[in-house]
Amino acid sequence: xxxxxxxxxxxxxxxxxxxxxxxxxxxxxxxxxxxxxxxxxxxxxxxxxxxxxxxxxxxxxxxxxxxxxxxxxxxxxxxxxxxxxxxxxxxxxxxxxxxxxxxxxxxxxxxxxxxxxxxxxxxxxxxxxxxxxxxxxxxxxxxxxxxxxxxxxxxxxxxxxxxxxxxxxxxxxxxxxxxxxxxxxxxxxxxxxxxxxxxxxxxxxxxxxxxxxxxxxxxxxxxxxxxxxxxxxxxxxxxxxxxxxxxxxxxxxxxxxxxxxxxxxxxxxxxxxxxxxxxxxxxxxxxxxxxxxxxxxxxxxxxxxxxxxxxxxxxxxxxxxxxxxxxxxxxxxxxxxxxxxxxxxxxxxxxxxxxx
Amino acid sequence: xxxxxxxxxxxxxxxxxxxxxxxxxxxxxxxxxxxxxxxxxxxxxxxxxxxxxxxxxxxxxxxxxxxxxxxxxxxxxxxxxxxxxxxxxxxxxxxxxxxxxxxxxxxxxxxxxxxxxxxxxxxxxxxxxxxxxxxxxxxxxxxxxxxxxxxxxxxxxxxxxxxxxxxxxxxxxxxxxxxxxxxxxxxxxxxxxxxxxxxxxxxxxxxxxxxxxxxxxxxxxxxxxxxxxxxxxxxxxxxxxxxxxxxxxxxxxxxxxxxxxxxxxxxxxxxxxxxxxxxxxxxxxxxxxxxxxxxxxxxxxxxxxxxxxxxxxxxxxxxxxxxxxxxxxxxxxxxxxxxxxxxxxxxxxxxxxxxxxxxxxxxxxxxxxxxxxxxxxxxxxxxxxxxxxxxxxxxxxxxxxxxxxxxxxxxxxxxxxxxxxxxxxxxxxxxxxxxxxxxxxxxxxxxxxxxxxxxxxxxxxxxxxxxxxxxxxxxxxxx
Amino acid sequence: xxxxxxxxxxxxxxxxxxxxxxxxxxxxxxxxxxxxxxxxxxxxxxxxxxxxxxxxxxxxxxxxxxxxxxxxxxxxxxxxxxxxxxxxxxxxxxxxxxxxxxxxxxxxxxxxxxxxxx
Numbered sequence: 001x002x003x004x005x006x007x008x009x010x011x012x013x014x015x016x017x018x019x020x021x022x023x024x025x026x027x028x029x030x031x032x033x034x035x036x037x038x039x040x041x042x043x044x045x046x047x048x049x050x051x052x053x054x055x056x057x058x059x060x061x062x063x064x065x066x067x068x069x070x071x072x073x074x075x076x077x078x079x080x081x082x083x084x085x086x087x088x089x090x091x092x093x094x095x096x097x098x099x100x101x102x103x104x105x106x107x108x109x110x111x112x113x114x115x116x117x118x119x120x121x122x123x124x125x126x127x128x129x130x131x132x133x134x135x136x137x138x139x140x141x142x143x144x145x146x147x148x149x150x151x152x153x154x155x156x157x158x159x160x161x162x163x164x165x166x167x168x169x170x171x172x173x174x175x176x177x178x179x180x181x182x183x184x185x186x187x188x189x190x191x192x193x194x195x196x197x198x199x200x201x202x203x204x205x206x207x208x209x210x211x212x213x214x215x216x217x218x219x220x221x222x223x224x225x226x227x228x229x230x231x232x233x234x235x236x237x238x239x240x241x242x243x244x245x246x247x248x249x250x251x252x253x254x255x256x257x258x259x260x261x262x263x264x265x266x267x268x269x270x271x272x273x274x275x276x277x278x279x280x281x282x283x284x285x286x287x288x289x290x291x292x293x294x295x296x297x298x299x300x301x302x303x304x305x306x307x308x309x310x311x312x313x314x315x316x317x318x319x320x321x322x323x324x325x326x327x328x329x330x331x332x333x334x335x336x337x338x339x340x341x342x343x344x345x346x347x348x349x350x351x352x353x354x355x356x
Numbered sequence: 357x358x359x360x361x362x363x364x365x366x367x368x369x370x371x372x373x374x375x376x377x378x379x380x381x382x383x384x385x386x387x388x389x390x391x392x393x394x395x396x397x398x399x400x401x402x403x404x405x406x407x408x409x410x411x412x413x414x415x416x417x418x419x420x421x422x423x424x425x426x427x428x429x430x431x432x433x434x435x436x437x438x439x440x441x442x443x444x445x446x447x448x449x450x451x452x453x454x455x456x457x458x459x460x461x462x463x464x465x466x467x468x469x470x471x472x473x474x475x476x477x478x479x480x481x482x483x484x485x486x487x488x489x490x491x492x493x494x495x496x497x498x499x500x501x502x503x504x505x506x507x508x509x510x511x512x513x514x515x516x517x518x519x520x521x522x523x524x525x526x527x528x529x530x531x532x533x534x535x536x537x538x539x540x541x542x543x544x545x546x547x548x549x550x551x552x553x554x555x556x557x558x559x560x561x562x563x564x565x566x567x568x569x570x571x572x573x574x575x576x577x578x579x580x581x582x583x584x585x586x587x588x589x590x591x592x593x594x595x596x597x598x599x600x601x602x603x604x605x606x607x608x609x610x611x612x613x614x615x616x617x618x619x620x621x622x623x624x625x626x627x628x629x630x631x632x633x634x635x636x637x638x639x640x641x642x643x644x645x646x647x648x649x650x651x652x653x654x655x656x657x658x659x660x661x662x663x664x665x666x667x668x669x670x671x672x673x674x675x676x677x678x679x680x681x682x683x684x685x686x687x688x689x690x691x692x693x694x695x696x697x698x699x700x701x702x703x704x705x706x707x708x709x710x711x712x713x714x715x716x717x718x719x720x721x722x723x724x725x726x727x728x729x730x731x732x733x734x735x736x737x738x739x740x741x742x743x744x745x746x747x748x749x750x751x752x753x754x755x756x757x758x759x760x761x762x763x764x765x766x767x768x769x770x771x772x773x774x775x776x777x778x779x780x781x782x783x784x785x786x787x788x789x790x791x792x793x794x795x796x797x798x799x800x801x802x803x804x805x806x807x808x809x810x811x812x813x814x815x816x817x818x819x820x821x822x823x824x825x826x827x828x829x830x831x832x833x834x835x
Numbered sequence: 836x837x838x839x840x841x842x843x844x845x846x847x848x849x850x851x852x853x854x855x856x857x858x859x860x861x862x863x864x865x866x867x868x869x870x871x872x873x874x875x876x877x878x879x880x881x882x883x884x885x886x887x888x889x890x891x892x893x894x895x896x897x898x899x900x901x902x903x904x905x906x907x908x909x910x911x912x913x914x915x916x917x918x919x920x921x922x923x924x925x926x927x928x929x930x931x932x933x934x935x936x937x938x939x940x941x942x943x944x945x946x947x948x949x950x951x952x953x
Contacts, residue, residue: 014841021842023847033853075860078867083874095854101852106843117842124913126844131906145888154895161902169910176916242861246854322952326900329950333905333941341914341934347919348927361925379939834941 024116031093033139036252037067050314054122077241082144084219085238089143094246097136100129101253108260109184111270111295123171123181126261130167131215132252134160137235140247144238152234156218156322162328163212169336170209171203174265176343187269193276197268204339206266208332210305213258217251219309221316224326259305263298270298362799367422367429370411370437377403378470385463393461400448400466404473408441411477425545426484432615432685432833436480436608439689443605444473445698449808451597453801454703460506460595469601470506472498476609482616485534485544492577493528495609496523499602503594514815515586515593522576522586530573536566541580546621553624564628570617571632578610580670581639584663588651591659596706596713599655600699603662604692610666611688614673619681626676633674634766640667644775655713657780657810658698661739663690664777671770680757686830687750690738690819694747697735697812701728704809718784721794728799729788731813736781738816739772748821753827897949908937 003016011019041056041063048055056063066155081090107122109115119125134157141153177198178186190197215222218234236247263269274282274290282288319327381403385396411661414420415429422429448469455461475495483486500523504516539546540562541552545770553563572583579587591599618629637645644664651657672684705712705721712718722729738747751774758767817827857902915922915930922929 012930017838017841018845021845022849025842025846027851029853059852075864077861078865079858079861080869080874085870091858094858095851098854098857099847099850102853103843103847106846109922116846117839119839119843127909142888147889148890150891158895158898161906162898165905165909167900168906169912172909172912172916175913176919179917179920182911241865242857245861246857249857276848325950325952330945337934337938341931344916344927344930348924379936382939382943386943 074245079241082143086143091141097250100132104129141235163215165334170205173205190268199266220313263301364422411437414809480612526576533569581643588659603695636672641773675761683753689763690746690750719791721788725799
């Protein structure tokens, strides 16, 4: 980023780097929070239409201001800390929930050549941060000192960690194909159109990863942890007002994160779907701009996966808990282990589409 | 690289075979019905036979280093490994009727027992801190699980918990000592450590501290005073078939542990560790023999007797001479034979539902079963060290090594303690021959059990009468 | 090199900060009357029966143990997957043995019913 010359001379280099990063982080966080706000709106609209309803349409034109009304309402609500709760953990739990969901974006390659923190251990960092989320859940459930909260937390935690294993294996598969832990390098390894993206050679891992992501965020149809009809709302039953809003924010931020990660890992991130040689006829025509990489492609792919999240919610009935655990342990883990082994053999023999 | 790999693997073929075999056994046991459980036992015995044979032939006649010097196969390894495999086979054989009567006859017993054996083999061949630690943990974890093998037994759970907590502390202590030594010497390899110690000028403090921690850890695992607290509780609380297992093969790993880490790696520091080992040995002899007198539970009594025997074994190693170390190895093998037999007799007497773990259960055994009373007599006499039994010869060569090393007073003390120890062994004999148990039924056991138990007890006599062959095996161990 | 990690640290701090600030606003703005009933734990309108730090199903514990085993496995697979090109067949064989041992354990727990929820 270019700072005014005066500033550049006055400040040491590290301060400039810090300032640059802070500005970038600020922009990303702001966009994320706005996306969360509109994702809630989007969700209600989409599900509304799927169920032949209108969805929110009162606040602002076509209900577009609805998220802001919700935010203001939640902010004004009283925050209740139950008398029997462990106050410190009760307050810290939502923070532990939201922080990883946002901080994982530090290593997300947003458009060609740009990522806030270009580190080589990016995928490891993502794995570490997505694993952190379960702490918020378990602490919230335990600190509330309420039976519903504890039961919900145990259920969710068991579910999250069960699917995390499958996700981890899927990540191993991606990094074997990409040959790097750096997300930018993984995107570049997928350059060259939809047929070069990893979703094709790693199809089982792609499906496993995305479905695990849905389970990992406790979204329908894997939302037994919240099971309104059984345990009220699961681990955050005791949270009200803004504390609840933070959990809500975390859940949606996690959805966006999973969607974006799926796009980056399996659908080529910011690369264009028209980039391959089979679309070379577009060169020179008015549609040539379609072949350029950019943030818009990442955003579109992310939006597609987010739509899938909502689509699932409107389509599938809720899984039973034992079915969820069975899917995670008895289907996904064996599938991923087998696929990783197959992939390992292919990499060593040099027959994979990625070894050239 | 490929040739190297092949020769490395050939050095550890017994371990590799056993590890692969355990996996097969585990899966095999999963897919058979309960009434076919004998097949698991048969397969386990086959694995033991294969392991013993491979261990006996690994590395030819000499001393082979593999995997960059972190694994050693030498005569000591061969002798101890074969002895351990044999001991484990005897344990499995004795345990079968006992487990079956108590609805504990499941595949896990054999899998865990074999894992313990794998740990023992790895320790015996370990020539690097990491390998030794790996083996030790494999052994310990299997043993923890075995102690609580009878899940519904409160006393088993209690002793398992004690064993686990104390064992974890011991592992931590050992690891801490190893890391201190590694941190200053810069090597994990025992051969390199030896060279490093040879080049030292005087004994640096760090090495003393590290050695102290390591020896404490080893003493814990070995069950030497003052780190013996777990031994009686575990022997008493564990199912008898597991006490039998703990009392036998792991002792061979412990002796290997002491020899590898101390006598072989740090001969230059003899003066330093000699004092520590001798202190441990003297305390073990004293506490073990005296406290054993007060016991009424025979498993507990054998636990204290084990502590006392460990004292003797440590005395042998503490001499630092080749003769002393060889005597210690001989002593441990003889001890394992006697302990296996003694626990075998206890299991023989334990009929359906009732345990024979009280001393009083041995009353009038000479009328119930004259033959096995005689066998018990032989075993007890061997433990006391009465000529011409094996125990006498074992004690004799250890004492001889002590006198040669100039520790006459220690030798006298050891003799004195043996005399004290004779008291409680003789009490068992008195109960068997001079007391009556009204209404005692004749002893019943399967034929193979009786046969092997008799051979086991007679071995204690044979090794005393003809110690030559075993002694030959035990000479030139350190090659 | 380390320079690249500075933004990560900053982002973590900002993320925690956002959470704390939001909560702070909530505590400042959202005020209300507190009374003992409102502050008691929610249990369908009943008085809470007993302390909710109760015993729970041991299977959750089992799942946690299994998770540790498999998560460690993933942690081992990461560096292996990256360097697979260089370590070649030897590396593949080593990892195959490692995976095989884990798969044996996995089959064992499966058959023993550790993965059943009913």
